Structure formats: structure tokens, C-alpha cells
Amino acid sequence: MSTNVTPYQLNLLHHTLGLRPDRREPYRNHFVAGPEHDDLADLEALVSVGLMARSPTPKFCNPTDMVFHVTEAGEVYAINNLPPAPPPPKRSKYGDWLDADTGFSFRDYLLGDNAPEYEGAWREGTGTGRSCWHWRMYRRESPCWQNPRIEGEWKPTKKEAKASYKAALKAQRGKGGE
Known part of the structure; x- marks a missing residue:
């Protein structure tokens, strides 16, 4: 028929x-x-x-x-005669975070205590002899504030500090870390 x-x-x-x-x-x-x-x-x-x-x-x-x-x-x-149903989508970290109901931000959920932070201080400028504000980005190994596990160099801008941190992070991963 x-x-x-x-x-x-x-x-x-x-x-x-x-x-x-x-x-x-x-x-x-x-x-x-x-x-x-x-x-x-x-x-x-x-x-x-x-x-x-x-x-x-x-x-x-x-x-x-x-x-x-x-x-x-x-x-x-x-x-x-319907085609087979597609497989369910792969579960994402964002979906896990939505279901976790921990009260943490998504950033804190992903990174926990490993979230990088900025630190600022007055430091002597390179070659100028003048003091100016510099930044460093680092990540702690544990909740202890004194033991940064990965840290970038002191730089005059946050953008440069972030680039330095990323280079240090890449070097650490290249050594077989994380």
C-alpha cells in the first residue's frame, strides 16, 4: 500500500x-x-x-x-520511517556547573584555587631609575598565599603581565606539568 x-x-x-x-x-x-x-x-x-x-x-x-x-x-x-535519533550532545563543563548548584561563579567552578590573580606593587622601572606601578600575574599551588606555583614577571601593564604569565604557564606545561 x-x-x-x-x-x-x-x-x-x-x-x-x-x-x-x-x-x-x-x-x-x-x-x-x-x-x-x-x-x-x-x-x-x-x-x-x-x-x-x-x-x-x-x-x-x-x-x-x-x-x-x-x-x-x-x-x-x-x-x-523516522531516521534514528541523533546521539545526545556531549555534556559540557558549563552544563555540569549549571547542575552543580555550588554558588561558585563559572570561573571559580572551573579553576577553583588555581585561578590566576594579579598582584600590583611599586617597583623600580627598568633602566629609568624611577619607581612606577608594576603588575604580576600568578597562580597559587594551594590555598597558601605565599607559594605561587606559576608566576609571570613584573610588568608595567596588566596586559604585559598576563602575557608573561601565559608564557610561564606554557613553559611549565612544556616541562611535563599539568
Whole structure:
């Protein structure tokens, strides 16, 4: 009976029922098509094989419109011919954080005590003999403030301090750390 259904007609059945590979329960069952609709011939073909039927046109529609619905046999056929559902998406750290309900910021959730920090101090400028504010970025090994595990060099701007920290971090990872 339904062996001559084209892939496009099967797609019309899926669309009419609101089916997708990841949504296998129908949530609607209607298709409204006017006399000049591009899909009218395919809808009529589905009616002729018993997978769709015509319904009365509601008064709020144009009287020339035709309303189609999927029959029980059409629904079974459409569900049985859905492509397999895609695998669920890989769980992300952000999704884990949302479910953890720890009260931590996302940054603190990811990095914990390993979050890098800035430290600023008045230091003598290189070659100028003048003191000016310098920055250093570092990361502690433990909650102890005195033992930075990775630290960049003192630099006159935070941007330079961050670049120095990243270079130190890269060098540490290159040695077989983390």
C-alpha cells in the first residue's frame, strides 16, 4: 500500500505530525493547502494511498483551502520511517556547573584555587631609575598565599603581565606539568 511513498511525501507526513528524529511523539496533525499550493499533488497522492485524509475546512480559513490530516496508518508509517535519533550532545563543563548548584561563579567552578590573580606593587622601572606601578600575574599551588606555583614577571601593564604569565604557564606545561 505505502511502498510508493516518495521521500518528499514521507517528509510531508513528518511535517504534518510535527515529527523529527529527536521528537518522536506527534504534537499536531493538520496541513492546510490552497488550490495553487506546491505540495497539493503530493498530499493528494498520500490521500490516495490512505496515509492522509481530508478534513472540513474551518470557517476562519479561505473556503478554497483544503485541510489534510494524517490517518492512523499514516502516523504508524511516519513514526516507523523516522531516521534514528541523533546521539545526545556531549555534556559540557558549563552544563555540569549549571547542575552543580555550588554558588561558585563559572570561573571559580572551573579553576577553583588555581585561578590566576594579579598582584600590583611599586617597583623600580627598568633602566629609568624611577619607581612606577608594576603588575604580576600568578597562580597559587594551594590555598597558601605565599607559594605561587606559576608566576609571570613584573610588568608595567596588566596586559604585559598576563602575557608573561601565559608564557610561564606554557613553559611549565612544556616541562611535563599539568
